[in-house]
Amino acid sequence: MEKLTVKQKKWDLSALYASHKDDRFIKEMALVETLSAAFEEYRPLLTAEISSIQFIEILNKYEELITLESRLMAYTELWFSEDTQNDEAMTLYAQIESVITEAGNRTLFFNLWWKSLTDEEAERLIQHCPRHEYFLREIRHTKPFTLTETSEQIINLKNITGVSALVNLYEMITNRYQFSFSVDGEEQKLTRDGLMMYAHSASADQRKAAYQELYRVYGNDGKILGQIYQNIVRDWYYENIHLRKYSSAISARNISNDIPDQVVELLLETCKKNTGLFQDYFQVKKQLLKLEEFHRYDLYAPISSSDQKTSYSDAVDIVQEAFYAFDPRFADLAMRIIREDHMDSEIRHGKRSGAFCLTAGPQLTPWVLQNFQGKSTDISTMAHELGHAVHSLSANDKNIFEQQACLPLAETASTFAEMVLTDFLLKKEPDSEVRRDLLLKQMDDNYATIQRQAYFALFEKQAHQMIPQGAGFEELNQTYKDNLQDQFGNAVILDEEFQWEWISIPHIYATPFYVYAYSFGQLLVLSLYQKYKEEGKDFLPKYWQILSAGGSESPEAILQKGGFNFYEESFWQGGFNVLRERLDFLKSLMK
Numbered sequence: 304m305e306k307l308t309v310k311q312k313k314w315d316l317s318a319l320y321a322s323h324k325d326d327r328f329i330k331e332m333a334l335v336e337t338l339s340a341a342f343e344e345y346r347p348l349l350t351a352e353i354s355s356i357q358f359i360e361i362l363n364k365y366e367e368l369i370t371l372e373s374r375l376m377a378y379t380e381l382w383f384s385e386d387t388q389n390d391e392a393m394t395l396y397a398q399i400e401s402v403i404t405e406a407g408n409r410t411l412f413f414n415l416w417w418k419s420l421t422d423e424e425a426e427r428l429i430q431h432c433p434r435h436e437y438f439l440r441e442i443r444h445t446k447p448f449t450l451t452e453t454s455e456q457i458i459n460l461k462n463i464t465g466v467s468a469l470v471n472l473y474e475m476i477t478n479r480y481q482f483s484f485s486v487d488g489e490e491q492k493l494t495r496d497g498l499m500m501y502a503h504s505a506s507a508d509q510r511k512a513a514y515q516e517l518y519r520v521y522g523n524d525g526k527i528l529g530q531i532y533q534n535i536v537r538d539w540y541y542e543n544i545h546l547r548k549y550s551s552a553i554s555a556r557n558i559s560n561d562i563p564d565q566v567v568e569l570l571l572e573t574c575k576k577n578t579g580l581f582q583d584y585f586q587v588k589k590q591l592l593k594l595e596e597f598h599r600y601d602l603y604a605p606i607s608s609s610d611q612k613t614s615y616s617d618a619v620d621i622v623q624e625a626f627y628a629f630d631p632r633f634a635d636l637a638m639r640i641i642r643e644d645h646m647d648s649e650i651r652h653g654k655r656s657g658a659f660c661l662t663a664g665p666q667l668t669p670w671v672l673q674n675f676q677g678k679s680t681d682i683s684t685m686a687h688e689l690g691h692a693v694h695s696l697s698a699n700d701k702n703i704f705e706q707q708a709c710l711p712l713a714e715t716a717s718t719f720a721e722m723v724l725t726d727f728l729l730k731k732e733p734d735s736e737v738r739r740d741l742l743l744k745q746m747d748d749n750y751a752t753i754q755r756q757a758y759f760a761l762f763e764k765q766a767h768q769m770i771p772q773g774a775g776f777e778e779l780n781q782t783y784k785d786n787l788q789d790q791f792g793n794a795v796i797l798d799e800e801f802q803w804e805w806i807s808i809p810h811i812y813a814t815p816f817y818v819y820a821y822s823f824g825q826l827l828v829l830s831l832y833q834k835y836k837e838e839g840k841d842f843l844p845k846y847w848q849i850l851s852a853g854g855s856e857s858p859e860a861i862l863q864k865g866g867f868n869f870y871e872e873s874f875w876q877g878g879f880n881v882l883r884e885r886l887d888f889l890k891s892l893m894k
Contacts, residue, residue, distance in 0.1 A: 307623070323395050382395070385655075437854070437856055497650065497674075505604070580879055601795075623637070707854050712824070783804065
């Protein structure tokens, strides 16, 4: 295994474009209009009697246009993420969004025609298009919820200055926040990611102060951010329930994920049934921390007195070694992001907070954003986002419509990568106390990924019911506090500032009901990892089969190949059973 020489820096976007003023960028932005205008000439050919040859030609032209749009949008989104306060980037983002929306409206007729066919007429053409089979079938899933062409066009245009603008406004407001924090008597101005380092501090006072400062700043704009959220929810209601007639707000997301409503309800109910597991864990952690009271700001407290900082290059080495020990192919695909300078790991004011992996298309290596500060959690985040990249790269033989897995399966490689990393560190570490701390951190991560996200989704379900009925900001705050109380019971003391937590969660603004995908993915990965532990290297072909499928099959079909049935409660409970075993092991270490 060849180690890489790396340094923390901004990513390189030249694989997309040299800049937004580059001749290629300008020409390709104009080409979107040319291709969409040319595509309109196919409209008269779209009849139930169209030949398969003509249909394939039209489908290929449509793919060419979407591929071009994806590349332009990827560059714009990545550039904007570098600095959300950059006026040029913000302007370009709006411009590209308008260009793509206009093209989408001009080509919308293809999508609507395809949905208008009978099942028999559609099947005749699908059998000639094996490369696009699932994409074509998936379009038809929303047939009952599709409006007229004019209505669909109006909604697309409305979104540019409506919900999309609200989401961008939320990001612009929150990404400019600076947080005041005193370290060793010296007042510092920090980004959110910088502040959250202290939420994981060994000092209870620092943890408390970090959360109080976080929610002080968000709380100052609470009613503004709350109003943005209420309007996003109203938009979701009027479009998806009032106009499209989905049975519920969450059903619109479920159908786009190709996950039956009953499966999502079973997932969330199973999570609710297992609140006691994490409440027990928090009691264990309270004992280990020797605290008289266990507050919400103690949730991620480290057990050891310090969390030694790791350099960026060392972190890359650790992740590479861990992945290589699991499978050299996994490591090679992950390190492609580093080798090609597709990682932005610097800390900069105005840079988008958090972390993400963006896939621009099958022929392009994904880009990863992270705000790396050297904490152990940053190493886990690196493994997580590089796992996303591996998932995309393993399916890069698929077309642009089918490369990326649906949201619930999109976490299959990322959360698995974190578990690979933790197991690697456990095997290397001889000190029993350090091993215990690693297991505790893994339990922290499982709480954050499963239970916390499930309860966000449960809050969203309530909020999406309440807001169209006239609920205001204070009612939402109370509902969120009740949500936290149900989640933590008597195991955790809830301090008043956590009423603001919901307005600080970008996912519920940008992508309603995205969050249950984390719970889905983590519980799935626990089951997958259990199989890996049982089968060893024999497990790898099954795992690669799941990853390489990307989004080319339904989640149900992909999971069935791995021997899973997500209609059974035992599928979901199995992940919690693994966590219960780990918790029992932790308890045994305390005797």
